[in-house]
Amino acid sequence: MAAIGTLGLGNSGVEALSEAFKNAADKNHDAESATEATPTLVEGVKVSLSGASIEKSASAGGDNRDIEESGLPENIQQLLKMIRNLQQQIAEKNARIKAVMADKTLSTEVKIAKLAALKGAIAGLTNGLITANLSLSKVMNQSDLTAEQTMKTASLLMKT
Known part of the structure; x- marks a missing residue:
């Protein structure tokens, strides 16, 4: 059995914030903020989904019954x-990007930081998705799948 690992933010090779942004943020700190030891908690972005999108999300990512009942190896x-799972996570990150862009209460610097982090996460997830797709292709070529099993795999792969 082939095991596939996904790339996280720490090993994706993508920085969450640019060095220029970090340096600019460091220059803006005054002596008083440098002595503070407690971090400031910032409320995250809130995303509201319609009932139809919640239902579609639950049936797409949370319910793999069709895969389990497929009879595939x-x-x-x-x-x-x-x-x-990776496709669902990418869709969620894209929705969060849209929410950050639409949030008028965030400063430009905070938006840039959040968008950079989300784009870095998407890059890591995309790398994992590419790896998983390549692995699936390799396993399918090495397996003795019938034409019906190959079609079933392709149809399950297209469902999102």
Whole structure:
């Protein structure tokens, strides 16, 4: 059975914030803020979804019953579930990007920081998705799948 690991932000090779932004933020700190030891908590972005989108999200990412009942080999099922999970996470990050862009209460600097972090996360997830798709293709080529199993895998892969 093939095991696939996903890339996280720490090992994706993408920085969450540019060095220029970090240096500008450091220059803006005065002596008083430098002596403070407690970090300031900032409220995150709130996203509200319609009932239809919540239902679609639950049926897409949370319910893999169709994969489990497909009769496909276990390693192919696991890769299909992983691909769905990564696609769902990418969609969630894209929704958060839209919410940050629409949030009028955030300063430009905070928006830049949040967008950079979200884009870095998407880059890592996209790398994981590419790896999972390549692994699925390799496993399918190495397995003795029937034409029906190949079609079933393709149809499950297209569902999001």
